[in-house]
Amino acid sequence: MYHEKENIPLSVVKNFDLVDDGDPTTPPMFSCEKCGGQMYPEYYKGVMG
Template structure:
């Protein structure tokens, strides 16, 4: 699946099973998807599209202006 940096727009492919593992270990806010840091600028990355283990859907268009 694809994560996109909210600061520099760089796209990074992250294996779905890696995201799932993060999601499964995450006891935090279910409204927030598993977080990764951009390798280019260190900014926060957001999934292009991801449906989490708890049924929440995360879309880049919801957070990006």
């Protein structure tokens, strides 16, 4: 299993969540810069906290 981590500032995650038209219960996804796979925030509960 691949366990790459990337530090993405919380402000960036919140901005992506605000402009995302998808499911509001799903955190925003990002692409891994090394393999192109999907990455998601580990500790993010939504724009409202």
